[in-house]
Amino acid sequence: MKARTSSHRTSWFTRFAQRCAHWSGQPVTFVAAVGLLVVWGISGPIFGFSDTWQLIINTSTTIVTFLMVFLIQNTQNRDTEALQIKLDELIRATRAANNSMLDLEKLEEADLDRIRADYEQLAEKARSEITNRKSRRRKSD
Template identity: 60%
Template sequence: MSDNRHFFSRFATSVADLSGKPSTFVAAVVVVLLWAIAGPFFGFSDTWELVINTGTTIITFLMVFVLQNSQNRDGKAMQAKLDELILASKARNEYVGIEKLDEQELKSLIKALDKAAEGSGQSLQDQSGPVAGRT
């Protein structure tokens, strides 16, 4: 099972890297243009439409899982790096692992941080970063 996960992770990373390249976008545009040009030759038939609809649906469906896997790993790696920075700095260590809190606990923590920032003359709303711009 471990080999399958490792294979899928490598595959997902490769596909995510490839799908983000400009040449991949150009290739997709060329495929769509070729399909559109083929329309008159096939009389704009239902089969002609079905080809592009089926192809794009299948690709989209599969890409959701591949890109989500890649995003999940990136997020976990980023969180591990942030945790290491917190542990290595003078920041409060209780912030390590807060990504596992439920929504209500996170909102309470954000409110407490807002209150602390207001008391220090700063506003978290005006700063850029993961806390800024929240609702």
């Protein structure tokens, strides 16, 4: 199966969401937001701390937050999907890997809990074996 290259076309929304998510995570964006809050705060006495003055910041922050939730969720969904595909490929390509681990994200929570419990038992057994080896080495020294 041939992987797509980065030259494939993406939708306008995907490009927009990626740019917004990247832009919103920059230090300059944080500084700009703090600057707007400072300007808003300083303007309070000018407008007599009126209801309209308060409504401006409340409405603005609510709208920005509402829209950013969807943009960030979109980029997060794509990142998670890409990560799952990469992990699936590593599992598939590793000779000793358990291929039943592919697509675990589609299982129900109870199924995931049972699989996790199995792996926790394997981890506990491995830690116990390491502890036993260390104690045998100490006794032989």
